[in-house]
Amino acid sequence: MDVHTHLDGSGDPDDHGDPVVEVAAHVVTPLPDAHDHLWMADGDRIWDLGPAETDTDADGVADSLTRVGPDGMTVYTDTDHDGRVDAITEVHGDGAVETHTLDGATGEWIRTHVGRLD
Numbered sequence: 001m002d003v004h005t006h007l008d009g010s011g012d013p014d015d016h017g018d019p020v021v022e023v024a025a026h027v028v029t030p031l032p033d034a035h036d037h038l039w040m041a042d043g044d045r046i047w048d049l050g051p052a053e054t055d056t057d058a059d060g061v062a063d064s065l066t067r068v069g070p071d072g073m074t075v076y077t078d079t080d081h082d083g084r085v086d087a088i089t090e091v092h093g094d095g096a097v098e099t100h101t102l103d104g105a106t107g108e109w110i111r112t113h114v115g116r117l118d
């Protein structure tokens with residue numbers, strides 16, 4: 001019977017070891033610290049982007065995350081250190097740069113800069 005064969009196969013840890021699952025099982029986050037993670041809101045959804053990695057203004061506090069996508073790079077920055085991303089800079093593959101900043105009053109993103117990398 002096919003079901004019997006399948007059960008035997010999946011019971012063998014050597015054949016089905018999944019390192020991603022094993023690592024995730026050891027991640028313990030007892031108290032998520034809002035100061036460590038950047039987040040942004042999209043309608044009713046909150047996107048947790050993870051801890052900031054880069055200190056873009058050299059004040060000693062990491063404030064930005066960089067994500068590399070298929071057509072460039074996006075930098076998410078929390079300029080006032082409340083954890084909420086309030087500036088997004090997109091660097092496209094052709095050197096074009098766009099910055100959007102969050103209007104705290106309306107929650108809208110406003111394009112504040114368009115330029116090019118030299």
Ligand SMILES: [Ca+2]
Nearest residue numbers: 057059061063
């Ligand atoms: Ca900083």
Ligand SMILES: [Ca+2]
Nearest residue numbers: 078082084086
């Ligand atoms: Ca912020």
